[in-house]
Amino acid sequence: MVEDPDTPQARGDMAAAIPAGGPGSGRAGLDQRRIIGAAVQFIDQNGLRMLTMQRLGAYLGVEGMALYRYVPGREALLDGVVESVVDELFGDPDVHLEAHAGWVDYLQRLAHGLRRIALAHPEVFPLVATRPPAAPWVRPPLRSLRWIESMLEVMTEAGFTDENAAAVYRAFSSFLLGYLLLEVSARGVETGPVEEPDVSPVEDLSSYPILQRLEPHLSIDVAAQDFEEALEALLDRVALLLPRRRRPPRLTEDK
Amino acid sequence: MVEDPDTPQARGDMAAAIPAGGPGSGRAGLDQRRIIGAAVQFIDQNGLRMLTMQRLGAYLGVEGMALYRYVPGREALLDGVVESVVDELFGDPDVHLEAHAGWVDYLQRLAHGLRRIALAHPEVFPLVATRPPAAPWVRPPLRSLRWIESMLEVMTEAGFTDENAAAVYRAFSSFLLGYLLLEVSARGVETGPVEEPDVSPVEDLSSYPILQRLEPHLSIDVAAQDFEEALEALLDRVALLLPRRRRPPRLTEDK
DNA sequence: CATGGCTGGTTTATGTCCTAAACGAGCGGG
């Protein structure tokens, strides 16, 4: 439509504005792995809302349409991103989900590992929670069947009945995903990073006196401690599902 | 993994397929309230992904652009939707956030009220959790300043210190929002409702034996009980923050 | 009673996206 041979495409030029610090020059042929990896990186750097097929293409030094050869479409790409991020946990040497020293330790490692990746990819995490699950009948959906399997294995081997293992899975994953989603979404997520430097007219708080008074307490970032406490409380609760003899000692003190 | 051959995307002409059973004929002039209300209804019926300015316009018997006279844009509309849904709680006669018979009762009513609206608007709820908060410094963001204020008021009046009130707010809202988001997202949310009555390739579970074995336990919908238990556990935990003398009796039994 | 400005909704137009489909360039084996 633009019949103007000399002008070098007055394209949205947004693409040019993107850091483009990606592996743009490292041309080496695409493949699904590389694309998804780049997508994760891109989202981490520019935010989810900036991810577009053409921009991701540019980021990889290629025309947007090229991606379609390796990825069925945008939705599928996002699924891949979620899966990729979620599966990072398995590569984490600190987690070692295989060699477990008891289920408490296992769950703690799992929780901390997940929290680590949530904080490492805050822009991606909302995706993890909102995307339709792979196995829809698993509630709630943790999105990685490998995880679920691993966790259920540990729990049943630790002496939990099938029913209780399932219950633990539900409580644990719901706590984890929910907690982390909120922690992450509380940070400057989602609102595009580059655009709208403005935001937050801060609204009028005058009609909320208590909120105003507690502002210092609420804005302190105690997420880490909160997380630990809530996690321990959960583990204590889980321990109650085991026959008394096998219960580990309580973690929290009724101060 | 990423292989998602279905890719519904039958999106042409979808507009015509929409029920259009909205207040299309009840022409009475628009206004922001009516628009947001219609948007909520529309999302409830057709899912978030179907909401588009033109479709919402059609739903109201009007041309899409008409909405822009009353709403600054799509994002703002969604903010309005979230706020509207969240504020339903205040109209709920079962909740009566003002007349409180103790903080435990208050929190229980709040939790159940919120759960009720989450289940009433499952398609909307993910928005509640993923949209940037009004007061960004409040962590986690419950999205309704009125709520937060009300809750903090009750807690401080019940004898919690400012610090503890804030801590309770964090724990409670994070639990609530997280839990409900997962419960809701576990249902058939997000995936367009009309389209894809389809397959669900169910993936191959053969490599996940335990998952397979526990399928019955995992697919049972025990969300309601789970919710009650987790809620009680949380309230027990909260009670520990009060000076001993004022603590209400424990709710759960160390069976 | 004209008339100029409102109000409220429509038309037109532009730009961004996603994505189907046709297209070519390089290449490796018959």
Place this chain on the structure above:
DNA sequence: CCCGCTCGTTTAGGACATAAACCAGCCATG
């Protein structure tokens, strides 16, 4: 040497959001 494959590009078109011009009543005022 040529056929067909792999990989990336071009072309094309449709869905959207949204700015901007537009127009039909309508109402108060000169």
